[in-house]
Every structure is written in structure tokens, then in C-alpha cells.
Amino acid sequence: MSETLRDMMQVKGLFFTYPNMDEPALKNIDLPIRERRITALIGPSGCGKSTLLRALNRIHDLYPGCRYEGEINLMRLDGSGYENILAWKKENELIQLRQRVGMIFQKPTPFPMSIYDNVAYGLKIQGIKKQSELDDRVEQALRDAALWDEVKDSLNRDARGLSGGQQQRLCIARSVALSQR
Numbered sequence: 001m002s003e004t005l006r007d008m009m010q011v012k013g014l015f016f017t018y019p020n021m022d023e024p025a026l027k028n029i030d031l032p033i034r035e036r037r038i039t040a041l042i043g044p045s046g047c048g049k050s051t052l053l054r055a056l057n058r059i060h061d062l063y064p065g066c067r068y069e070g071e072i073n074l075m076r077l078d079g080s081g082y083e084n085i086l087a088w089k090k091e092n093e094l095i096q097l098r099q100r101v102g103m104i105f106q107k108p109t110p111f112p113m114s115i116y117d118n119v120a121y122g123l124k125i126q127g128i129k130k131q132s133e134l135d136d137r138v139e140q141a142l143r144d145a146a147l148w149d150e151v152k153d154s155l156n157r158d159a160r161g162l163s164g165g166q167q168q169r170l171c172i173a174r175s176v177a178l179s180q181r
């Protein structure tokens, strides 16, 4: 049976220019991103893959002077339609955007804290305080990232002591911990 998948995001006519650059790094990009599907970007070095990914949660905006034109439409949480995230200006809107559109970098970036606290960090920001709920969500995220068995006896160890591959999976766990199930 075929199912109709909606677009979770729709990039439309997107141009992106880095600060102090004349030429846009992204020119007239159109890209639908379907829900519950994996979308892969393939292209030569320097063609703009990372630039596009970083536009999708406005992480570029941590540096002033970036210019966007066009639309990046994100489905509302209740599924009732789309909002153009390029119109969002307020700091709390951008924080909420980054809670929905997670990003895992090529180079692992664990926070300087314990394995447990790395995964619990975003959940605490979301307002989860109950210890048993935090424990459950941390365990589930670590299981989803295929790291649980390796760290379940050392959750209080500094995350920076993990191997590179383990740090990468920890960053995945930290990101998926925030997704609604």
C-alpha cells in the first residue's frame, strides 16, 4: 500500500550569501524534504552541501551578516501548514527551531560534562525535571544511537573520554533525545 508522505520542509528559491561575500554560495535551491524519509545530499567538495544544511536550522546566524533570500518552509508542529523560518527574528524562535531541526556535525562535539548530562541537557531545557523521566529518555536515546550497552555502567564519566566513534553516537543520542515519540 502506498502512503502519501507530506513535506516536513520545503526549500524554495533559496539564495544564501556569507558575510562580506558578493557571490551567493547557494543559488536558487528548491528541495522538498519528506517526512519519515532520509534525504541525502551528494555533490563535489565546495558545492554547498554543508551551507544548505546549516541554513535549515539558521545556525549560520550565530555569525552576523549572513543574507538569505527565498523560503525555507517548516511544517507546524500540529501539521496545520507551513511557516517560513527565514521570517523568524526572535532569539526564542531560533532556539525552538534548533530544538526541532537537530544537527550532528562531522566532527563530534560532546559538551564538557558527563555522558548522562550530555543527553539530558536538552531535555532539561525543554523543562523535564522528573528524575525517572530523564533517566528513561536518556536510556532510550542512547539505545536509539546504539551506544547504551557500551556506556550503561559509566554514565557519569566525562564524555570527552569516549572514543571518536562513541562521541559521534553520543551526539546522535543528544539530538534524537529531543524528538517526540
Ligand SMILES: Nc1ncnc2c1ncn2[C@@H]1O[C@H](COP(=O)(O)OP(=O)(O)OP(=O)(O)O)[C@@H](O)[C@H]1O
Binding pocket: 018, 019, 021, 025, 043, 044, 045, 046, 047, 048, 049, 050, 051, 052
Ligand atoms: N564561512 C564562510 N565564509 C565564506 N565562504 C564560505 C564559508 N564557508 C563556506 N564557504 C564557501 O561556500 C561554498 C560551499 O561550501 P560548503 O562548505 O557548503 O561545501 P560542501 O559541499 O559542504 O563541501 P565538502 O564536501 O568539502 O564538505 C564554498 O565555496 C566555500 O568556500
Ligand SMILES: [Mg+2]
Binding pocket: 049, 050, 051
Ligand atoms: Mg561539507
